[in-house]
Amino acid sequence: MEADNAASDARLVDEARRGDQQAFGQLVQRYERRLLRVIMRFIRDRDVAEDLAQETFLRVYERLGQFDTSRRLGPWLFRIGVNLTVDHLRKHQRRIRWALFSERTIERTPEPEISDPREALDLKQEVQIVIEQVPEKYRTVLVLRDLENFSTSEIASILDRKEATIRWRLAEARSMFQRLWVKRMQQSQDSVEDENES
Incomplete structure (x- = not known):
């Protein structure tokens, strides 16, 4: 099953690289719920989490040319999402700590x-x-x-x-x-x- 998803992801990435917006849309559909859930484990504000998920997919789209399709897409995509989330938390850490302790x-x-x-x-x-x-x-x-x-x-x-x-x-x-x-x-x-x- 996992190998099927990886092959399917690689095919969709290749199609998206050639400009097929529907192929990229399928990738978004496949990963968006889990990505949002992961981000929301770190950030309680749904609007901010949705913005970070959207930014993740934007960065994935911009970097599709750099992605090695012999590797699995999921870990690469989640790395981008987690890194964006961690960066956001670092920028807003003081505010978060204050909210937590107050x-x-x-x-x-x-x-x-x-x-x-x-x-x-x-x-x-x-x-x-x-x-x-x-x-x-x-x-x-x-x-x-x-x-x-x-x-x-x-x-x-x-x-x-x-x-x-x-x-x-x-x-x-x-x-x-x-x-x-x-x-x-x-x-x-x-x-x-x-x-x-x-």
């Missing part, structure tokens, strides 16, 4: 079994807040592997790193996430207890 919401510690959909949303928001605290080079690997289910070899290709480096960063990222998660849940619990005492 958040005043107090969530209760989630239960293992979630029956209320609002609690699932709270959990998702809590996970996002904690993920944003993981340093960028670790967060990128964590998001791509654990939230988007890319293989370590795909992530290595996307980030242009060795698989061993990706596995190490993933282990570090998971460890950091766990420590940050425990800390956040403890802070939430302490806040709830303080509020109940008042």
Whole structure:
């Protein structure tokens, strides 16, 4: 199946290089939902994420002539998208950090079994807040592997790193996430207890 997609991508890239807009449109259709989802793991603002996805496809289109069709398109495209997203985050890092630390919401510690959909949303928001605290080079690997289910070899290709480096960063990222998660849940619990005492 993966080989079929790679061959299909290569054919569409060749057609797009010859000016076939529909071929490029098919590539966009094939990758846009997953690309947007990946970008939104880093950036909560859907409009900004959509702009970054659009910029990714624009850059892919402009660089189609440089793409080696013997390689897979997906990792190349996601590398461009992740790099644009990381660049955006770096430019806006101060604002993001301020927003993160000025958040005043107090969530209760989630239960293992979630029956209320609002609690699932709270959990998702809590996970996002904690993920944003993981340093960028670790967060990128964590998001791509654990939230988007890319293989370590795909992530290595996307980030242009060795698989061993990706596995190490993933282990570090998971460890950091766990420590940050425990800390956040403890802070939430302490806040709830303080509020109940008042």
